[in-house]
Amino acid sequence: MADTPLYGADSPAGSVIDRIRPGLAARRRKELRLKIYGLVAMGIAFGMLALLIGSLVFTGWRAFTQTHVTLDVFLDPAEIRAETLPRGGFDSVLEASLLQYFPEATERAERREVMGILSNGAQFILRDRVVADPSLIGQTIRVTVPTSDSYDQLRKGLIDRETPERLRRLNDAQVERFDRLEAAGVVSQPLNWALLRNADSRFPELAGLRGALVGSFWLLLICFLISFPLGIAAAIYLEEFAPKNRVSDLIEVNINNLAAVPSVVFGLLGLAVFINWFGMPRSAPIVGGMVLALMTLPTIIIATRAALKAVPPSIREAALGVGASRQQVVFGHVLPLAMPGILTGTIIGLAQALGETAPLLLIGMNAFITSAPDGPFQAATALPTQIFIWADSPERGFVSRTSAAILVLLSFLIAMNALAIFLRQRFQRTW
């Protein structure tokens, strides 16, 4: 009996299995339980996501259409003259054409109330058309202009006609007038392109995301231009050239720490250094982009280093072996192979930067501006700060517009993440 074989004659296979079998059912149960816990956790996570998106869509979908009124407007040469453009009585010609539906409104107060059906921006829409083509003066043109927010809410059923008149935003006479327009077939509810085409406004029916979209574009461009080359350069040095010693360890730890610094700290830094010290313009995307670049930099460095590490050493050695210099190895072989990983990391970093709010609030990018910026040095807002401003506005119409703006932001984030996944799937090589 020098050594006992596992399945020897004195311990037949049957007896081992016999010993295991009683515990087997319990082990299977445990495994099943673990699986169920996992499923439940996943279910809860998906449930939360569905709840979030569901509630956003539920309040936000209404903002994707907007009530409009189509009017035939006679551009009276007595009111509007080519030489006085862009000034002119555009509201009076609109009033004249709208009053055709309400001949009984003769008193000033009543006419004002009738004009309240149209958005304040209607006259400017008309003006812009005439300024673009002054030959229209003297003709009758058909314009489709937004209604003001209250009537939009009425048509969307957000103002309840059953509410007692005293408590309603619109009194019975106003509701009746709107119904007459509706009966005349001039009211429509097309897609709300203003949401993407217009810049911010205090009137919900005119407010749009153009300023925020352009602002976010400049932010990301500047963030990319700064953080991408710097991040890659730093990562290449750390991965390919830096000696492995205490100093490089310290740098590595600090980069990891930097990636975990709350974003608001970068905002304070931007305020103190870029704006107060360097005297750069407040609220401008250039400053925001630089702050976001500082924030994105560690993410890109870490992602790039991981991608460089994943390139097998045999490739470097082979290249060195045929006489390539270190620089040729990096730029000719390692970097191209690591590029998909680097791009993925960069896009994820930029997506993070796109949704960042706190640092932008500190450098004043939550201002109210009614035009889109022409360049990175002009004051602008960004998508998340625009959401912040709208969420705080008293007008009812902004409730749904806030949700709609969040949906727009989310769709950009999803698109960016999808691009990252695509790049990874399409170009990544395995060895």
Added chain:
Amino acid sequence: MSHATLTVSTVALIALAATGAFAQSRQEIRIVGSSTVFPYSQAVAEQFANQTGAPSPIVESTGTGGGFQAFCAGIGEQHPDIAGASREMRPSEWELCQQNGVTDISEALIGYDGLSIVISRQNDFDWDLSLEEIYLALAAQVPVDGEWVDNPYQRWSEIDPELPDIPILVYGPPPTSGTRDAFVELAMHEGCKELDYVQQGGFDSAWINENCSRMRTDGPFVEAGENDNLIVQRLQADPNAMGIFGYSFLYENLDTLKDVNINGVEANLDTIASFEYPIARPLYIYIKNAHRGVIPNLQEFVEEYMSEDALARDGYLAERGLVSLPDDVRAQTQEAVIAGASMSAPE
């Protein structure tokens, strides 16, 4: 090598572009200050940009105190031109302005804002509170049987048996907000003065400042953040909860919310303008006169802000909930501010 060159040249290009742009002078008017004045400045800015085609003014909501800090930081295009305030400029802020060379300032009273205490319309009770009752419900410390103690009241009926037997739950602004300052000063301090304990004790205003300024933190008063829309949503969900916010939010939500009368007075445009409604406060804008004629369009913008179109009772600011000034006061203000009259030191 080409990659490295590219990187270096990109960085250089950005640096060059940056320095180039700082040289160009500011074309837009910049407005900072109170979040209560923000919607009114927004309205004027948009109207002004639409009508004149000038670059749209940049309006930032920084809070009254933060606004004065930026406004008083100096003269020059990196400093804002106008500050909105939901209270008068304080002597300390005036000092700061003087030190930094901002000596010529126009003060413009643009109107009034009422702070309303609001409850859902689903609540059937006809609410009418005195300032004393508000104080007893919300203060950190109140007198009970002649002792100054931590607030023991948990239900409205404990304060006055006539009031409904429901728990006290009031959502209000956080300490950083100008609305909170105004509420403490106008409602809590005044309510505190009405208490028998304070009147008989003969305490002075310093004592009141020290002892009656704290809101309770044991639950019935909830700091709900700066977002008034969130408070509106919570009130709509809970018919027994009350909220404290500016009148413009009540005005936008009159179909679902009603105000709690104070001393029998309802909050509306008339009672706020006449100060019959006790928690009303003035709103100001401050204009840096040294910037007039230097920053393009500033004078025209001030004229728009001071115009009848904006400030009158049927003006577009009133549409947003601003309570306008009586006609004679308004005419005086308009004239003085457009002419650039400079204010004297606040006391």
